[in-house]
Amino acid sequence: MDPNIKRVNSLFPDEVLERVLSLITTHKDRSSISLVSRSWYNAERWSRRHVFIGNCYSVSPQIVANRFPNIRSVTIKGKPRFSDFNLVPDDWGADVFPWLSVFATVYPFLEELRLKRMVVSDESLEFLATSFVGFRNLSLMSCDGFSTDGLKAVATHCKNLTELDIQENGIEDLGGHWLSCFPESLTSLEILNFASLNSEVSFDALEKLVSRCKSLRVLKVNRNISLDQLQKLLLHAPQLMELGTGTFMQELVSGPLTELKNAFSNCKNLVTLSGLWDATPLYLPVIYPACAHLTFLNLSYATLRSAELANLLAHCKSLRRLWLLDTVGDKGLEAVGSCCPLLEELRVFPADPFDQEMNLGVTEVGFISVSRGCPKLHYVLYFCRQMTNSAVVTIAKNCPDFTHFRLCIMTPGQPDYMTKEPMDEGFGAIVKTCTKLQRLAVSGLLTDGTFEYIGKYAKNLETLSVAFAGSSDLGMEYVLGGCPKLRKLEIRDCPFGNAALLSGLMKYESMRSLWMSACNVTMNGCRVLAKERPMLNVEVIKDEDSDDSQAHKVYVYRTVAGPRRDAPPFVLTL
């Protein structure tokens, strides 16, 4: 062998490898890279800047810190998703503080923190704001435990803040003074979202902040900001790409409408529009000049009827994502189908989730019209009160590219309203036709047959949500026996018992988590699972006055961190 030909490894210094790897950003790719060889594992860990933790209890802050020395950005998700619907008690856990205290030591240059369903106290926010000098991006989604005082600390101390995104949190709103805490010297803000906070901020402070932050591209204000005020903000920030308005209704004053309309037409970069609370036909036309280049329109807080929506959508040819309230009715959805050929995502929320009398909402008819007019549709979240199998079959045929199909027939256990049969065939058609399906939420009357289809056909399914469905253990067994890519399974109020739970023995370690509540699982079943699989945490959430042998809420997840040390008394780790 020619002695000049060296082995590949020594030709390729680690620094070069790290430089190349620094261009790889998705965590799935990085995971794969780290498995190639020892040197690749090391190069990867040194070059990683962003870590994504899908379940805060699957790993400990120390383990993360040991493996990745150079992290600048962290994303952490905490509570199980069903906590959004009050199924997880307060004080369950997912406190961010233990993470912050480790990060303060190991990652003093941390720039970004994105949290979902975590508990964040004011103390944590203050600690965050004062521990990381270069901190820039804070995003809190569906978190709880803090008040506007915590936001004050962030506004006051984060001198280089570029993002403050507060979404749908259980926050204690003590007033809007936090916004006034941004110093005059702060000009770096690019993203500001306080749409879900209720109290009034000082408009003067907001206006000044918006004018001096020339790079501001996302601004979502809360409902207290009036149309007049919005107009002023738009004049200061015509460069905005994403806008969330305040209330879209006010006392009529002569002349403001044309000015407001002009303000919107000056925003040439606007691609996302949301807010629009209280929007009425009178004021909605002011946004028409901006509609032609909108790609995402969130009307889920505007109680529009079909005619208003149709008039609006006639201007929105470029829409790719649309969120609506079901007040628009099937006729409104017909307009969607005719006006928005590029539509990829549709979400229809119920205006009256509990009160059937008031509002029929949308039906299978509306869904079919959208599917006909929007062949690129791949993400749907649809709340309705009636559905048929044949409609779902048609929809699957019209839109075979579904990646996310979340259908919520609002009455639990409701069959096809015309044939009275279970909705098995409809969902079966979805999984058979839509081979790219990653996320599925099923509803209505479903027998084990639905799950047989899912297990057999849903080869790419990663997330499955099931409620009030199935006839026996077989249902869950079919899913656990198929679905090779399943990561998250959440189940409530189904007749699945220990046999079903244990049928997944071999599978749970390849999944992120399993949630089962109000099923037929017992403590003994959970104990068996825990014993057989020490790499899983099998947690039971106890109810106060429940039967001790039943396991009413079970949360199972893989972990390298061992059992939780911060579990409250009502969470039993078996």
Place this chain on the structure above:
Amino acid sequence: MTLFDETELRLGLPGGGGNKNVEGGATAVHNPGKRGYDETIMDLKLKLSSSDQETKIDHEKKHASANPPAKAQVVGWPPVRSYRKNMLSVQKKSSLHNEEGNDSSASFGTKGNGGGGAAFVKVSMDGAPYLRKVDLRLYQSYQDLSDALGNMFSSFTIGNCGSQGLKDFMNESKLMDLLNNSDYVPTYEDKDGDWMLVGDVPWEMFVNSCKRLRIMKGKEAVGL
């Protein structure tokens, strides 16, 4: 503002029993989480019993399909997040007011207040021979409302429930003492048809979601 759901207490409907909060924030007429799947489906077939709602349910019976009537509310179903539910319930009240005869040139209120016009609700008091009506928008706070109600009903009150007594009822810290003495408790029916204790939510939210007021005898206000 604390999560609406966290403060939501459901009183027993007249003649029926109420349920305490079982888990943080979640309430239901029944809690399917405590029992297995079979009991849940049975409960869904039961109807809520209430003298107020009986006529409504009879009406439904005539039109119902063969399937479980959806009047029974299940915890966390439909899966709409609390934030969205709160935003919508506040809005719905506002838009209802706007539809009540307000034309475009009328004042709609400023700064996202949403509701225009009056918010008349019936007020009943257990033991009083007739009801009253109040416009909630005339008042700025629970204290104002309490004063007004005290004046209205002072002639009907028995024992120590005068206007001072009613003021005390709006004061949470005195509420427990007063409940034990089975005095009067102010309650209201909200947009969802649930009977709530007055005073838990911010005033503006209360005005937007209150459909009627009932000043109950403390003895009947179980489940608090």
